[in-house]
Amino acid sequence: MRTGIFVAAAAALCSTLIGGSAFxxxxxxxxxxxxxxxxxxxxxxxxxxxxxxxxxxxAFWGDGLGLHLAIAGxxxxxxxxxxxxxxxxxxxxxxxxxALPRPLQRxxxxxxxxxxxxxxxxxxxxxDAVVGVTGMFDDKGRITSMGIQxxxxxxxxxxxxxxxxxxxxDGWANRDLNVGAIVAxxxxxxxxxxxxxxxxxxxxxVLNAWGPGHFDAELFMDGKGFRxxxxxxxxxxxxxxxxxxxxxxxxxGWGGISHWNAFVANLEMHGQGTFFDPRLxxxxxxxxxxxEKFGHVRADxxxxxxxxxxxxxxxxxxxxPEAPRGSYDRYAAKRGEALFDGKADCxxxxxxxxxxxxxxxxxxxxxxGIDDFQASRSPDERYRTAPLRGLWTHMKGGFxxxxxxxxxxxxxxxxxxxxSLGLSAGEKHDLAEYLKSL
Numbered sequence: 001m002r003t004g005i006f007v008a009a010a011a012a013l014c015s016t017l018i019g020g021s022a023f024x025x026x027x028x029x030x031x032x033x034x035x036x037x038x039x040x041x042x043x044x045x046x047x048x049x050x051x052x053x054x055x056x057x058x059a060f061w062g063d064g065l066g067l068h069l070a071i072a073g074x075x076x077x078x079x080x081x082x083x084x085x086x087x088x089x090x091x092x093x094x095x096x097x098x099a100l101p102r103p104l105q106r107x108x109x110x111x112x113x114x115x116x117x118x119x120x121x122x123x124x125x126x127x128d129a130v131v132g133v134t135g136m137f138d139d140k141g142r143i144t145s146m147g148i149q150x151x152x153x154x155x156x157x158x159x160x161x162x163x164x165x166x167x168x169x170d171g172w173a174n175r176d177l178n179v180g181a182i183v184a185x186x187x188x189x190x191x192x193x194x195x196x197x198x199x200x201x202x203x204x205x206v207l208n209a210w211g212p213g214h215f216d217a218e219l220f221m222d223g224k225g226f227r228x229x230x231x232x233x234x235x236x237x238x239x240x241x242x243x244x245x246x247x248x249x250x251x252x253g254w255g256g257i258s259h260w261n262a263f264v265a266n267l268e269m270h271g272q273g274t275f276f277d278p279r280l281x282x283x284x285x286x287x288x289x290x291x292e293k294f295g296h297v298r299a300d301x302x303x304x305x306x307x308x309x310x311x312x313x314x315x316x317x318x319x320x321p322e323a324p325r326g327s328y329d330r331y332a333a334k335r336g337e338a339l340f341d342g343k344a345d346c347x348x349x350x351x352x353x354x355x356x357x358x359x360x361x362x363x364x365x366x367x368x369g370i371d372d373f374q375a376s377r378s379p380d381e382r383y384r385t386a387p388l389r390g391l392w393t394h395m396k397g398g399f400x401x402x403x404x405x406x407x408x409x410x411x412x413x414x415x416x417x418x419x420s421l422g423l424s425a426g427e428k429h430d431l432a433e434y435l436k437s438l
Contacts, residue, residue: 039313039317042309042310042313042314043310043313043314043317045307045310045314046310046311046312046313046314046315046317047170047314049150049307049310049311049314050149050150050151050154050155050170050311050314050315051131051149051150051151051155051168051170052128052134052149053149053150053307053311054134054147054148054149054269054271055147055265055266055269055271055272055273055303055304055307056147056271056272056273056299056301056303056304057147057148057265057269057270057271057272058134058136058145058146058147059270059272060269060270061145061146061147061148061186061270062136062144062145062146062147063145064188064191064270065183065186065187065188065189065191065192066079066186066187066188067146067182067183067185067186068135068136068143068144068145068146069187070082070083070185070186070187071083071118071121071122071125071135071143071146071185072118072122072143073118075118075119076118076119076122076142076143077142077143078118078143079187080185080187081118082118082121083118083121083185084115084116084117084118084120084121085115085116085117085120085121085124086115086116088121088130089163089164089165091177091178091181091182091212092164092174092175092176092177092178092212092213093130093131093132093133093164093177093182094130094131094132094155094156094157094164094165094166094174094176095124095129095130095131095157095164095165095166096128096129096130096131096157096166096167096168097157097160097161097165097166097167098167098168099127099128099129100127100129101127104127105161108161108162108165109161122135122143125137125143125146126141131151131152131155131156131157131168132148132149132150132151132152132153132155133146133147133148133149133152134146134147134148134149148269150240150261150264150311151168151170152174152177152179153173153174153177153179153215153237154170154171154172154173154174154237154239154240155168155169155170155171155172155174156168156169156172156173156174156176157169164176169321170240170241170318171239171240171241171242171315171318172239172241172321172393172394173213173236173237173238173239173240173393173394174213174237175212175213175236175237175394175396175397176212176213176396177212177213177237178210178211178212178213179210179214179215180206180207180208180209180210180211180214180215180234181207181208181210183207184203184204184207184208189203189204195220195288195292196219196220196223196225196288197223202225205225206219206225206226206232209225209226209232209234210232210234211232211234212397213236213237213396213397213403214232214234214235214236214237214397214403215234215235215237216232216233216234216235217235217250217263217264217268218233218377218378219233219234220267220268220288220289220294221267221280221286221288221289221294221377222285222286222287222288222289222377223287223288224377227373228373231402233373233374233377234402235251235374235401235402236251236394236397236398236401236402236403238250238251238386238394239390239393239394240315240318241315241318241319241320241321241390242318242320242387242389242390243257243315243316243318243387244316244317245354245358246354246356246361246387247356247357247358247359247360247361248361248362248384249384250378250384251374251383251384251386251401252374252375252377252378252380252381252382252383252384252401253361253362253378253380253382253383253384254378254379255277257312257315257316258308258309258312259277261308261311261312261315262274262275262304262305262308263275263277265304265308266297266304267289267294267297271303271304272299272300272301272302272303272304273297273299273302273303273304273305274297274298274299274302274304274305275294275295275296275297276295276296276297277294277295278295278296279295279379280294280295281295282379285376285377285379320389320390321390321392321393323392323436323437323438324392327392327436328392328433328434328436328437329433330437332429332430332433332434333430333433333434333436333437334434335427335430335434336430336431336432336433336434336435336437337434339423339427339430339431339434340431340434340435343421343422343423343427344412344415344421344423344427344431345419345421346415346431349361349363349385350385350387350388353389354387355387355388355389355438356384356385356386356387356388357385361384361385362380362382362383362384362385363382363383363384363385364381364382364383365381365382365383368383368418369414369415369417369418370383370400370404374401374402383401388435388438389438390438391435391436391438392436392437392438395408395436399411408432408435408436409428409429409432412428412431412432413428416428
């Protein structure tokens, strides 16, 4: 009897899902699920790549710079004091609680784990628990190299276990991560100094100026470590979710997802692959990239290109996090929505529901009322209209590509002046509440 009920229920469900009998509609074929199966397979493969693929970049970070030696410390076969979990968390590295065995979780909760010992960091690396970092170990358990993943910058954790320790949040910008300070620990920076044409102390000065949540993807292209005003040339780490339907995917519109993944994997993470972008042959704009032929990369063994399709699918599938209940004023946000589409005219460029332009989503610095420094470091010398969904997840570090506006009110005030909108203080508040709700 139970079998009969199950079959009847399954038949009813199928009929509901396809809007009628499968046998009565020749358009429906069970083989059509091949597309869904392929999508699911690519999402899973892409997640694995996003979280764990080094693309062979350990040849640079470990074998070349020796960063693993600085992490290990002299007491563990490396150099210097080493990097303890406390130090690692302090520079924004995150720990995936799901990678920790239950007994270790209990020991951590009871305060029985030495978080000031670099040996504990090595143990976490052996567990693949440090988000975005992979350690390579020999048969005796000694660290021999290390690599990094996409998730280093574009993931964080929910802090559900402790600050910096929790479940992964893929696609979120890690605005706590001090990439520059971490790289500056490497004991072998001579190769980077030679590439940039400076000495090692200058390299460290540039890296240590980045600060939390910043990274300079153009440094190895043009060698510009600082803006004319003396501030760092690094830009904020952007989120990697909410990109479906969005044309270009960087602050200054270098390219779409797959282009930028290939660019970063080859030229920033320093993996082993293939990359083509003849725009980098412009010696006036990109002197280092042109000299080193970074627009024409082809490794003996390509460990990147085959991973790009699934990685792109995974990023496109990442959901936009909903703003938590109570994090904004619902009534003010409703009024702000009317302003967004009306008096403030935000939706002229931030077109809902993409919140960027469908199509060519780029603007000149003059149109935006800002300087052209960062735009001039890109091929088209323009700034992208940033998609706004999930804005609440990356409010730390400021707004715009370089964080020049500390608060949403600062952004609104800028546009109020630039476009002579005539917004009242109350209207600006309502508009900010709406932006926090997206």
